[in-house]
Amino acid sequence: MRLLARDLACVEAVELVTDYLEGALSRRARRRYEHHLAACDGCEAYLEQVRATIRATGQVEPKDLEPETLDALVDLYRQFRAEDAAEPTPPTDEPEQGP
Ligand SMILES: [Zn+2]
Helix, strand or coil, rough: CCHHHHHHHHHHHHHHHHHHHHHCHHHHHHHHHHHHHCCCCCCCCCHHHHHHHHHHHCCCCHHHHHHHHHHHHHHHHHHHHHHHHHHHEEEEEEECCCC
């Protein structure tokens, strides 16, 4: 599986998740990470998943970051992007109708 530069950014971001949540990132790395999150729904969703895992177990197991997991995530991100590209978010112009 060939990774594009943008996908590598996602893999990098995924690897930074635990450090980010532990506050172990430098201010610069943290800014970079947050900048990526702002532009990437996939990584944002993953961050929430990891947060939920930490809440449930108190820690993130190393197995959570196995290469297979990263590959699956990159696929997921590709889907997110494909959906974004194919279908730009339509404005929610449906009028709200009360009961
Ligand atoms: Zn990403």
